[in-house]
Amino acid sequence: MALVTHTSMNTDDAAAPDGAAASREPVISVSGLTKQYGDVQAVRGIDFEVARGETFGFLGPNGAGKTTTIKILCTLANATSGTARVAGHDAITERDAVRRNIGLVFQDTTLDTYLTAEQNLRFHAELYGVPKAAVVPRMHQVMDMVGLWERKDSLVSTYSGGMQRRLEIARGLLHAPHVLFLDEPTVGLDPQTRSSIWAYINDLKRREDITIFLTTHYMDEAEHCDRIAIIDHGKIVAIDTPEALKASVGKDRVQIHTDDDAAAIGALKEAFGIEAAVHEGAVTFSVPAGEQFVPRLFTELTVPIRSVSVSRPSLDDVFMSYTGTTIRDAEASGTDAMRAMAQRFRAGRR
């Protein structure tokens, strides 16, 4: 089930992460992690592990503690208590070792827009000590992967938002990290660009031996993950595969079109004791195991049915059932609006 299980920490430092031998050891393991900013407790004791090759997503509203957790894992912040190990090294005491093994794509751009794309990548290669002979071929490879090699000599300031994000993904991969961290990789992008970014990420999963850790507050993006942790108010409230999480909600949504909706609603109540209502022009109700319910529906419902659709619960339903609120309501505090404003402000000054 989707409850948080306290995973036992692997305390003995196993083989180096650089070898394939380490594949049994989790690539990321976090235990009892907390982070306090003044009076605010951003992270309130979380535990999880990410296996090698996995795509693991942190799903939650803004301010839930996603970015704080990623900052600790990426060595950009100290934990108040607890431990975090990334690629076989302690994220707090072995920063450099962790840094060598991770690639980062932040939610706000971290490119130098006054340099060309190639200059940005070269800067990164030198900073990460990529062997000199490998710099150009690897640059070519990662830029090809995101379809930007032809534009390598353009100033980054001439790139669109989606191109900049793609370039950042390429840069994050340049030094062949074992773990790629993506903090809200598609925030602020239009839907078409978002889906193209995901096409690149999925392609990347096929081509490189890499573990991906990402945060998102988009439900549909969480679907791309092998496993998801739902985080709310600094705590993990559920952690499992998207399928298992959705199954844990227990009920499927059934929508039927009938000749007489009012009669159908009455008959459903009478025959099955189900409360149905009209949503989106169809009689809608929730039942466990929807597919198995449909045959009974046809035999026992007297009202003629024109069409039936059964849908699994969405991650929206999952989030709702674990936190008692929708992700949009949780963000009603307006952090998204603030971010949008900040981005406009920055764009204006550039």
Place this chain on the structure above:
Amino acid sequence: MATTTTEAAAASGPGLVEQIRVAVPERGLRHDLRATGIVWRRELIRFRTDRLRAITALIQPVLFLFVLGTGLSSLAGGNMPPGISFKTFIYPGVLAMSVLFTAIFSAASIVWDREFGFLREILVAPVSRASIVIGKCLGGATIATFQGIIFLILAGFAGVPYNPVLIIVLIGELLLLSFTLTAFGVMMAARIKQFQAFMALTQMLVMPLFFLSGALYPLSGLPAWLSVLTRIDPLTYIVGPMRHAVFSHLSMPAAFEQRFSPAITWAGWAVPLGLSLGIVAVMGAGMMAIAIAEFRKTE
């Protein structure tokens, strides 16, 4: 689904992936030097592509030298020996000024980078903070010196001879000054997070530093309060040697040189030129060390 993916990745291993092997090395001196090199090179690239900055940075010293220098010549002219103008007198100080803004502005880009996120790209790199700060200070020093060299081309208009030895000495002194100024800026930028605040604070400090350095007037015969303030100003210890270098390549009566380019004194003791330059160098190194310590901190 999770398990299948994990197993597939584990089974295939790196063999399946047509990947260029890019093992990031353990940290070492060579790696740190490459980091310093690229941070330095980024400053140069940005200076080269930003011609407008180089031109605007030239405007202020040109105004001081030609407008203020020419205008005040009629006042000061009577005191000058034949062949030496007031412009010649203020040239070394204005030359020092020509690197001031470029050096500080180069450090300001750290604040800028922080606001636009690029600093984070630098700070998560597996290199020592020292290599980054040193690269930044040397980069700022280099481009500020270039800026100074542009102004150095105008030396002839101020009656300063194009003597190769003099030019080399002045460039060396400019490099030292630029380094210390950039280190000062980087130290400030490590703490100050807002661009506006940084610019306001540096502007507030830069003009007093310039005015108290003796760039526009001789340090001899000053009232006690001003005399003390000039000795506190670090810029004094570079303007003095620069003027000394220029004056030693001009022919003038010894009395005049005594009066207009006196040695910097501490309670009557003349500070040797070497010590004067040493003070500037030590200050630069000290401020750079503070900056490195600041960048080592993690939230």
